[in-house]
Amino acid sequence: MEKTDAVTALAALAQDNRLDVFRLLVQAGPEGMAAGAIAEALDLAPNTLTFHFDRLRMAGLATVRREGRSMIYAARFETMNTLVGFLTENCCGGTSCAPATPSKPARKRSRVPA
């Protein structure tokens, strides 16, 4: 991930309403949510919402698809994970840094002992 992509993604999340939208999408899961449903859930004007959707989409944090009259938005989880990795890159000069970092190489599920 390029730095400018990271800045774009962070900027997309760094706004009250947009963060609400994104978190709602995250909770909605891969199936996403109709723009109208989001507008109602967050009490936002539809045109304002379009503006925010654009930002999220440009940042690679959301996708759209049309379904009848509705536009269905969904979170792009992969981008978010990449972003997190970018932030913690070379953390503490490469040495393991004390607190519970998500960049840690996560314990592998132990194989079934022979």
Add this chain to the structure above:
Amino acid sequence: MEKTDAVTALAALAQDNRLDVFRLLVQAGPEGMAAGAIAEALDLAPNTLTFHFDRLRMAGLATVRREGRSMIYAARFETMNTLVGFLTENCCGGTSCAPATPSKPARKRSRVPA
């Protein structure tokens, strides 16, 4: 973590020079770095840098301490980790989210928060 704290932290990271500063601090580790050293490393005017440090500090992403004539800034890792947790809260409605490609069994990577 409150939503407004998350927005503040994200906004603090959502700027080219500030993201550079933060990542430099992350890589510098808990001991931190002198303002002057950062200014030199990133080629930024000292007053501009002070402005950015303030943002990072207000967002809880950095700390300062004086050491002689220098101000030593260090990253606050805990805040960053909390922020990441906030973003992925209730991911996919609590069910394990299989990101992006449902076709492949997907390599194990980021852990799904409980």
Add this chain to the structure above:
DNA sequence: TCCATATTTCAACGATTATCGAAATATTCG
């Protein structure tokens, strides 16, 4: 004390941002 170093404060400026209202576009249904 005086001087150099290191950093901060302040006022200004152009640029970007989020929101609004009104009008436009796309889709479905009768």
Add this chain to the structure above:
DNA sequence: CGAATATTTCGATAATCGTTGAAATATGGA
């Protein structure tokens, strides 16, 4: 077709942002 629904586009506006230059503050050393 024409009406209703769902969303987007456009133009305007106030607010916030990042940078600059000049001046101020704090520290350590001669």
